[in-house]
Amino acid sequence: MTVEAQNRDGREQGHHELSFVRRYIFSTDHKVIAKQYLTLALFWALIGAATAYLIRWQIGHPDTEALGWGFIEPQVYNALVTMHGTIMVFFVAMPLLLSALGNFLIPLMIGAKDMAFPKLNALSLWIFFLASVVLFTSFFVPGGAAAAGWTGYPPLSAKNEYTGGGYGMDLWLLSLALEFASFLLGGINFLTTTMNMRAPGLTWFRLPIMVWMQLTAALIFMLSVGPTIAGAILLLMDRNLGTTFYLPDGGGDPLLWQHLFWFFGHPEVYVLLLPGVGVMLEVITVFARKPVFAYRPIIYATIVAGFLSFIVWAHHQYISGMDPRLAMPFSITTIIISVPFALVIFSIIATLWGSSMSFPTPMMFALGTLGVFIFGGLTGIFNGSAPVDIYIHDTYFVVAHFHYTLFSNVFFGGFAGIYFWFPKMFGRMMNESLGKIHFWLTFAFFNAVFIPMHLVGLRGMMRRISNPLQYEFLKPIEPLNMFITLMAILLILSQAVFVINFFWSMVRGAVAANNPWHANTLEWTTSSPPPHDNFATIPVVHRWPYDYSLPDSSSDWTPQDQSDEALRAATR
Amino acid sequence: MRDWFPENVSTFGGDVDGIFWFIFYIVTVWFFLTEGLIVYFMVRYRRKAGQKATYALGNTWTQLAWVLVPLAIVVVLDLFIDIRGADVWAKVKGQRPPADVTVRGVGKQFNWEFIYPGPDGKLGNEDDLSSDNELHVPVGKVVHVILTSKDVIHSFFLPHFRLKQDAVPGRQIPVWFEATKIGAYEIPCAELCGFGHSGMNGKLFVHSPADFEKWLQEKGAAK
Numbered sequence: 001m002t003v004e005a006q007n008r009d010g011r012e013q014g015h016h017e018l019s020f021v022r023r024y025i026f027s028t029d030h031k032v033i034a035k036q037y038l039t040l041a042l043f044w045a046l047i048g049a050a051t052a053y054l055i056r057w058q059i060g061h062p063d064t065e066a067l068g069w070g071f072i073e074p075q076v077y078n079a080l081v082t083m084h085g086t087i088m089v090f091f092v093a094m095p096l097l098l099s100a101l102g103n104f105l106i107p108l109m110i111g112a113k114d115m116a117f118p119k120l121n122a123l124s125l126w127i128f129f130l131a132s133v134v135l136f137t138s139f140f141v142p143g144g145a146a147a148a149g150w151t152g153y154p155p156l157s158a159k160n161e162y163t164g165g166g167y168g169m170d171l172w173l174l175s176l177a178l179e180f181a182s183f184l185l186g187g188i189n190f191l192t193t194t195m196n197m198r199a200p201g202l203t204w205f206r207l208p209i210m211v212w213m214q215l216t217a218a219l220i221f222m223l224s225v226g227p228t229i230a231g232a233i234l235l236l237m238d239r240n241l242g243t244t245f246y247l248p249d250g251g252g253d254p255l256l257w258q259h260l261f262w263f264f265g266h267p268e269v270y271v272l273l274l275p276g277v278g279v280m281l282e283v284i285t286v287f288a289r290k291p292v293f294a295y296r297p298i299i300y301a302t303i304v305a306g307f308l309s310f311i312v313w314a315h316h317q318y319i320s321g322m323d324p325r326l327a328m329p330f331s332i333t334t335i336i337i338s339v340p341f342a343l344v345i346f347s348i349i350a351t352l353w354g355s356s357m358s359f360p361t362p363m364m365f366a367l368g369t370l371g372v373f374i375f376g377g378l379t380g381i382f383n384g385s386a387p388v389d390i391y392i393h394d395t396y397f398v399v400a401h402f403h404y405t406l407f408s409n410v411f412f413g414g415f416a417g418i419y420f421w422f423p424k425m426f427g428r429m430m431n432e433s434l435g436k437i438h439f440w441l442t443f444a445f446f447n448a449v450f451i452p453m454h455l456v457g458l459r460g461m462m463r464r465i466s467n468p469l470q471y472e473f474l475k476p477i478e479p480l481n482m483f484i485t486l487m488a489i490l491l492i493l494s495q496a497v498f499v500i501n502f503f504w505s506m507v508r509g510a511v512a513a514n515n516p517w518h519a520n521t522l523e524w525t526t527s528s529p530p531p532h533d534n535f536a537t538i539p540v541v542h543r544w545p546y547d548y549s550l551p552d553s554s555s556d557w558t559p560q561d562q563s564d565e566a567l568r569a570a571t572r
Numbered sequence: 573m574r575d576w577f578p579e580n581v582s583t584f585g586g587d588v589d590g591i592f593w594f595i596f597y598i599v600t601v602w603f604f605l606t607e608g609l610i611v612y613f614m615v616r617y618r619r620k621a622g623q624k625a626t627y628a629l630g631n632t633w634t635q636l637a638w639v640l641v642p643l644a645i646v647v648v649l650d651l652f653i654d655i656r657g658a659d660v661w662a663k664v665k666g667q668r669p670p671a672d673v674t675v676r677g678v679g680k681q682f683n684w685e686f687i688y689p690g691p692d693g694k695l696g697n698e699d700d701l702s703s704d705n706e707l708h709v710p711v712g713k714v715v716h717v718i719l720t721s722k723d724v725i726h727s728f729f730l731p732h733f734r735l736k737q738d739a740v741p742g743r744q745i746p747v748w749f750e751a752t753k754i755g756a757y758e759i760p761c762a763e764l765c766g767f768g769h770s771g772m773n774g775k776l777f778v779h780s781p782a783d784f785e786k787w788l789q790e791k792g793a794a795k
Contacts (some may be wrong), residue, residue: 075767086750155741156724156766162681164767248742254725255740288617292628293641319727321740324665328658337648342646346639347630349606352613353638354626359618367610378599385653387591387660391734394727394762445788459577460731462762465770473578473758475733549625556624 006441028118029449029532033125034104035425040132040419044087045135051084060485062467068196075164077466082138085150086172089272090179091132093410095447097275098221099128099186101417102214104425106190108523109208111199111541113533118473124185128542129179139282146172150266154246154257158238161441170239173232179226181533187218199522205299206560208521208545209292212299213278217271220306224267231260262313269405270309274302276369276409277344277482280415284348286309286420286519287557288355294347300326301340308337312405318389327386334384341377345370356549356556361435362517365416368443369408376404379454394464397457405444415498416443423512430509434501441494448487452480483485518557525561580780581731583751587660589734594656598649601664619789652735666734668748672713679719679739682768684759690792701791707759711751713789719745727763730731730776736762751778 024032027336057066058077065071072080103121107114115121138145143166148157156162157169179539194207194215234245235257244250285292292298300550314330322394348370357363379401382388392398415438422430459477461468468474468481515524528533539561550567574593580586615626630636676687676695683705690699695718709715719728719739726739728751737747759774779787 056648073767074770078764078767078769081764109692147767153725153763156764162724162766253742253744261714288625289619290625291629292630293628294636297630297639317712319736320738321745324661327661327665328654331657331661332654335654336647339643340651341648343639343643345606346642349613350628350630350638352610352617354628355617356614356619356623356625357614357617359614364732368613371607371610375603378603381595381599381653382592385591385595387588387664388595388735390661390664391588391592391731394729455576460729462729462760464764465760467770470771471758471760471773532667549627551627557719 026122028114028122030107030118030121031101031425031530031534032117033121033444034102036101037095037099037103037128040129041092041100041363044091044095044132048084048092049495051080051087053489054080055084056485056488058466059468060280060482062469072466074466075147076144077137078149078163078464079145079168080166081464082146082149082152082172083135086135086146086176088406089150089268090176091135092309093272093406093529094179094183095128095415097279097410097417098183098214098217098269099125101210101279101414101421102190102191102218102359103186103276104421106193106211106214106524107197108424108526108534109164110194110197110202110520110531111522111539112193112197113535113538116197117189120185121189124182124189124247127178127182127185131175131182134171134175134178138168138175141168141171142166144168147431151261152235152257153261154235154238155248158235158246159545160239162572170236172516173236173239175230177229180229181547183221184225187222190214190218191222199539202522202560205296206541206544208278209281209295209298210278210524212302213274213281216302216306217274219265220274220309221271224264224310226264227260228264233455234260255317255320255322258317259313262316263310266313266316267306269402270306272406273409274306275383276373276413277302278365279413279420280293280348280369280373281316281351282519282521283362283416283420285546285548286357286517287360287363288352288357289369290351290355291548292347293350293353294343295544295546298344298347301343305337305340308333308340312337315386315389318386319393331384331386338377338381338384341458345374345377359420359448360517361430361439362416362420364439365419368439369412369416371414372404372408372443372446376401376406380406391460392457395457396461397462398451398469399463400457401473403450404455407450411442411446415439418502420517421523423516424523424530425483426506426509427512427527428507428509429512429516430505431501434497438494438497438501441497442491445487445491445494447483448552449491452484453485456480456484514561520547520557520559522560525559578731578752580732580734581755582730582735583750583752584660585732585734587663591653591657591660595653598653602753614757614793639770646744661764665747668716668746669714669750671748673719674716675707675709677707677717677719677728677745679721679728679761679765681723681766682761682772684726684728684761684772684774686774688788688791695743701788701795703791707774708777708779708784708787709751710781711754711778713781714748714750716746716748719747724765725763726761726765726772729760729762730757731760732757738763754780755776 058072145168147163147165237243242254246252246254312334315334318327461474512528514528541560542563545560549556615730678685686703688701688705691696721739722743729736733749735749757776761772
């Protein structure tokens with residue numbers, strides 16, 4: 001479609017008014033869909049936080065009545081642990097980082113009016129909504145929610161007599177299958193849109209890194225999820241149709257599931273990480289007023305990491321009973337994957353060198369992401385090393401490690417993204433003082449929770465046990481567990497500052513200019529919030545997104561749609 | 573911080589800990605280097621009136637060297653970690669030294685069962701001796717435990733021995749260890765195995781060889 005044709009269509013569509021329902025509920029506008037995903041993700045984050053609170057209460061004060069709940073039965077505890085992982089990975093991280101930010105930003109950043117398939121986009125949202133309903137319902141069915149861990153290892157997950165649960169487990173599988181279908185549709189949209197609908201002049205190597213990260217994440221997800229969907233169906237059949245794919249009594253093998261699950265499960269980690277890294281790079285370049293250092297190497301490294309993520313999965317299985325000779329090859333690939341990520345981190349640090357930094361809330365969260373992510377990356381080296389894993393596997397060291405990598409990208413990165421793009425989403429600025437308070441509370445309490453958790457793990461404390469006092473060798477660390485619990489409660493409570501700021505700013509925040517941060521990318525060239533079709537006229541792109549502090553320019557930023565002639569005219 | 577780990581009482585525990593500390597020193601240096609630089613840059617390059625950022629793209633080899641040289645060091649250190657790790661992995665999980673004592677370890681919801689060969693010295697026949705949730709071994713001898721499970725996946729974890737191995741139904745997975753100190757230790761299950769997972773905790777008694785023989789004979793007599 002030519003630019004004129006797109007503009008003509010845009011004008012025509014602008015004429016008829018849509019009804020409230022079509023506009024805000026069953027909308028096909030990518031911006032509305034993004035906000036709907038954001039709403040669902042924030043709702044699930046509250047549930048996820050509630051499960052975290054109960055888990056921590058039980059560990060810090062075993063077998064006492066949790067405030068606002070009562071005693072936590074072991075069966076309920078297992079369900080809480082299972083649901084916490086499932087919710088945070090599949091119902092908070094993915095909808096927040098991919099669906100909300102990706103949906104909102106991809107069309108705006110590439111200068112498109114909407115996604116390539118707006119109706120498919122709406123469909124993927126509503127399938128996700130259905131998955132949410134199914135998962136939420138599973139809390140209330142007889143036997144409670146799934147309780148076999150978020151990894152759902154059979155035989156535990158394959159027979160109700162083993163877990164003591166009911167069809168909560170079937171609902172869990174069903175909701176994940178729905179969720180995967182939803183994200184497959186979303187991924188198709190991300191790829192097709194970026195391939196075909198970039199504004200004139202926007203070549204691949206003029207794309208913002210955020211778009212590259214979203215694309216790579218979508219691609220990794222689409223290529224890896226197939227085996228797990230198949231695996232989930234086999235598990236459903238084992239549970240309901242009497243097959244024995246995972247049950248040794250009938251000749252099946254429990255390890256089959258682990259391979260099918262982790263073949264997707266590890267790439268999934270990078271699906272969650274990459275958009276966070278994208279946010280980090282967009283925000284840091286804007287507030288450092290400096291081009292991203294080593295743009296192309298970062299993109300290549302991301303693709304290499306994406307590829308490597310397909311051949312590291314068995315590092316989750318060093319001690320699972322697979323052939324011990326397989327451990328070293330997977331240990332090598334796992335430790336090698338630190339190389340592309342180290343390149344990205346070094347490049348971000350190099351971007352900070354010689355910059356001109358200011359520190360509004362989004363920048364604080366972006367730098368927080370960086371600092372916390374480095375810590376998580378470094379502790380990953382321990383887990384990746386097969387001999388060290390013998391001791392720390394399934395201990396709290398692993399739990400602490402993946403909270404450093406995932407919390408950093410999902411929450412610090414997610415918050416950086418929300419504070420940064422909030423003006424574009426809602427046309428108002430978020431409150432800066434509340435934002436700063438939110439950052440410092442989150443940063444302080446996050447580290448107060450998870451640094452000690454490494455120590456708990458090194459002492460040998462196992463994951464998913466509900467009462468450490470049942471073990472002699474864990475008794476000395478109970479004070480530490482109580483401290484972590486207190487800090488975790490404070491971490492959760494301090495998120496109230498964000499919730500207040502978010503809703504208050506939506507109504508009362510200062511009205512945002514089109515480009516409040518003086519950023520270069522295309523989403524800032526349109527109004528805040530953008531109209532239904534995003535751009536009054538489709539922008540023409542003349543440069544890459546990171547021309548900050550061009551030496552010959554009098555201004556320290558040069559938008560992507562500014563031509564060299566316009567730049568020269570402005571400088572003269 | 574070394575005292576923080578549970579006391580090591582196996583012959584290979586020191587090697588596992590050794591790799592841990594080897595990695596610990598490497599990543600500690602990287603941690604302070606990277607985080608230190610970030611904080612330094614935040615102070616040094618904070619916005620000042622009339623001062624513009626440097627337009628550096630990292631598109632020449634001279635500039636890229638600032639990233640590539642540290643990256644090369646990362647690769648070298650990675651290889652070091654892997655090579656040293658491979659030896660330790662082979663020692664713990666590779667070829668096992670010949671057994672002085674062989675025991676079958678069976679995980680079940682929610683405890684361990686250990687089966688010793690009877691007077692004929694062979695496992696898997698009538699005179700086998702069964703010990704409920706208690707593993708007794710002699711000090712200074714190579715013990716093989718052949719792990720399996722009756723129901724779901726459990727994980728045989730000896731924190732004081734730096735040993736962990738999943739017990740999987742349908743598979744017989746051998747592990748070995750050699751205790752260096754007499755005493756009583758714990759065998760928690762490290763893999764979620766159902767509502768009784770927390771508290772699934774066997775006992776491990778390390779005896780002098782004479783005491784171990786005595787225990788075995790008493791066990792046989794009781795049967």
